[in-house]
Amino acid sequence: MYLSRVEIDVNNRAKTKDLTHLGAYHNWVEQSFPQEIAAGQRTRHLWRIDRLAGKKYLLVLSESVPDLDQLVTYGVAGTAMTKSYDRLLDSIHEGQIFQFRLTANPTYSIIKPGQKQGRVVPHITVAQQRGWLEKRAEKAGFQIVKQESVDSDDPESTLAFDIVNREWPMLHRKAGHGVRLSRVTFEGLLRVADVDEFKQTLTKGLGREKAFGMGLMTVIPEA
Template identity: 75%
Template sequence: MYLSRVEIASHNRAKIKDLTHLGAYHNWVEQSFPEEIQANQRRRHLWRIDQLAGKQYLLVLSEQQPARAELERYGVPGTAMTKSYDRLLDRIQTGQLYQFRLTANPTHTITAPGERQGRVFPHITIEQQRKWLIDRAEKSGFQLVKQQSAINPDDTPTWSFDIVGREWPMLHRKAGHGVRLSRVTFEGLLRVSDADTFKQTLTKGIGREKAFGMGLMTVIPEA
C-alpha cells in the first residue's frame, strides 16, 4: 500500500477550473493511475481533501504508486510525495494508542412500512454524527478513548475526539443532476482493539461514498 499527498493549486484558478465537484476530484484520482486504466482495472482508491496551514492537499491511499505527473495535474508542481504505507500497517498491534483523522459520510437507513429497501439519509446534527462514529468503532477494530478531566477529576469522563469540519460538497452523478453529500471530519484519540480488523479499516475505509473522498482514516502513534 502507498500513501500519497499533493498540494492542490487552490490559488491557480485556471489550473483547477475543472475541480467544481466531487466527481471531478474522483476523476483526478483515477487518472493518476494510467497503468490501471490501460489494463482495464478499476481498483478503488481511498482519498480525501485535507486543510493544513491555509493550504489544501489531496491525500490518496492506493495499492500501486500513482504517476507523479498525473497526481500533480491540478497540484502545485514539485509537491507530490508517495510513501510506503506497509511499514505503518506492519507495526499496528492491539492496545496501541493513535491520534486519528477521518473524513466520512455519516448516514442512516430508514425503511418505511411496506418498503422492501430502505432509503439512506445523512445524519444532520453533531450529536448524530458523533454517535455514528461511536457506534462503528468496535466493529472497525478500535475503541474511542475517554479521558478524565485533570481539573475536575470527579466529572464524568468525556470522549477524546471532536468534529473539526462539516461541509456539503456537490457531486454531479449525471449531467445536470447534482446532489450534496454530507462530509464530516473527525479528529481524536483511539485505541486498537483488534489489530487485523483495524488494518482492514485503514485500507478499506469507513462508511459510504468512498469513491468521492469519504472513509479514509489516517493515524499517527500517540506520543
C-alpha cells in the same frame, strides 16, 4: 499499500477551474493511475481533501503507486509525493493508541413497513454525527479513548475526539440532478481493539461514498 499527497494549487484558478464538484476530484484520482486504466483493472482508491496550515491537499491511499505527473495535474509543482504505508500497517498491535483523522459521510437508513431496502439519509447534527462514529468504532476494530471529564454531566466530553469540519460538497451524477453530500472530518485518539479489523478500516475505508472522498482514516502513533 501507498499513501500519496499533493498540495492543491488553490492560487491558480485557471488550473483548478474544473474542481467544482466531487466527481472532478474523483476523476483526478482515477487518472493518476494510467497503468490500471490501460490494463482495465481498476482498484479502489481512497482519498480525501485535507486543509493544514492554510494549505489544501489531496491525499490518496492506493494499492499501487500513482503516476506523480498525473497526480500533480491540479497541484503545486514539486509537491506530489508517495510513501509505502505497509510499514505502519505491519507495526499495528492490539492496545496501541493512535491520533486519528477521518473524513466520512455519516448516514443511516430509514426502512418503512413492507420495504426491503431503506432510504439512506445523512446525520445532520453534531451529536448524531458523533454518535455515528461511536457506534461504528467496535466493528471497525478500535475504541475511542476516554478522557477525564471537566463536567461529569457531559457524556460527550469523556471521549477524546472532535468534529473539526462539516460541509456539503456537490456531486454531479451522470443521471439526474446534482446532490450535496454530508462530509464530516473527525480528529481524536483511538485504541486498537482488533488488529485485523482495524487494518481493514484503514485500507478499505469507513462508511459510504468512498469513491467521492469519504472514508479514509489516517493515524499517527501517540508518543
